[in-house]
Amino acid sequence: MKTAIVTGASSGMGREFVRQIQSLYPDIFEIWVIARREEKLKELPGNPIPLKIYPFDLAKETDQLRYKEELERQRPQISLFIHCAGIGILGRMDQIAPKDQIQEVWLNCEALTAVTLYTLPYMKKGGRIIELVSSAAFAPQPGFGVYAATKAYALSFTRTLRAEMKKRQIFVTAICPGPVNTPFLKEMERVKKRPAWKKIFLADPKKVVKKALRDSRKRKELSVYGIGMKGWYLVSKMIPHKIVLAILSRE
């Protein structure tokens, strides 16, 4: 019996993944949904695929271990693991409270590592892992420095995991969108507003998630939504990061 697990399921793209799994994957028997806000998780549709709700704070080791214990107790056969929980704050490193930036590292790097590694023993042959990374992973970004660094970690982690999991026939995809219209954007503007030009790249979460699921089915390494972000990916490969840093530092 196949299980799907979605972290960050209370909002934005995680919530949209749950909705699309509900309508596209009738062979899945249950979906575990994870985030801190239990009331938001309870608003998700519980059919045609039933949900198991876990209100865990994944930035806390105690809750990461509760997740691990649930896996050990229930021993699910996971065919789809989607990790969306993540945060980001715009602003220079000396403008944002250190504790908030450290929290970004805990959630975007440490929690990503912990929950993914705890999940691996339960992944079925042929199963798929989707990690919500970001186009911010492609190059360092002044004004979004800690976030971009955490996502560079996430991208490197995901690519290596993909290479290592090939033997087990588990297929891993990194999702690297640019700005997506979710509550994440409002949260990230707590200290500084986004530059207006970035708004032209704003993507619809339904479309980003649809493409992510399609690219994962095709066993792609990367899923980059939209021509703008595909262009940014190429630029970040071709132009030395010293130049990218100099240009972005002007904002």
Ligand SMILES: NC(=O)c1ccc[n+]([C@@H]2O[C@H](COP(=O)([O-])OP(=O)(O)OC[C@H]3O[C@@H](n4cnc5c(N)ncnc54)[C@H](OP(=O)(O)O)[C@@H]3O)[C@@H](O)[C@H]2O)c1
């Ligand atoms: N939106 C964008 O522009 C964009 C672009 C590229 C990449 N991304 C990445 O996409 C992922 C999903 O973002 P989104 O846009 O869907 O944002 P969102 O709507 O803000 O959703 C973030 C999710 O993460 C969960 N979360 C936050 N802190 C958590 C914690 N400590 N423990 C457990 N869950 C936690 C939130 O739930 P609770 O608050 O209930 O815990 C929420 O469900 C993130 O990794 C983000 O970095 C977003």
